[in-house]
Each structure stands twice: as structure tokens, then as C-alpha cells.
Amino acid sequence: MRIRRILGLALAVAALVGVGAAGAGAASAPNISRDDCAAAGGHVVSRAYAGEACALPDGTTPAIT
Numbered sequence: 001m002r003i004r005r006i007l008g009l010a011l012a013v014a015a016l017v018g019v020g021a022a023g024a025g026a027a028s029a030p031n032i033s034r035d036d037c038a039a040a041g042g043h044v045v046s047r048a049y050a051g052e053a054c055a056l057p058d059g060t061t062p063a064i065t
Helices: 001-028 033-041
Strands: 042-048 051-055
Touching: 033 042, 033 051
Parallel strands: none
Antiparallel strands: 042 051
């Protein structure tokens, strides 16, 4: 019973973190390499005064490292 409660709490925290990241948009997206960008189906775009980013199919634009 205790394990079930701990797993439920972990799932709730993970869901809240996911909702928070989706609401913040690209500002909270982690950095990604060019190879990972291509593997995820994205393409590299240049942003004025911000360097390069990866435009992913889900709409996020993490910075290129």
C-alpha cells in the first residue's frame, strides 16, 4: 500500500512538471545537439540575437548546444 502511494505521488509530480514545462514554452526547453535535433525530426533555425535553435515538430524550439 505504501509503494502505491509513493508511485502515485511520483506520477502526480511528473504530471505537474510536464504541465509547467509545456506552459512556459521554449524558455524552459533544454538544450539539444544538432544530431539529436535531426534524429527528432526537427530542423535548425537561426534566431536573431539568440543563436541557433532546433524547431521540433511539437512546436518547441530548444537552443542548439
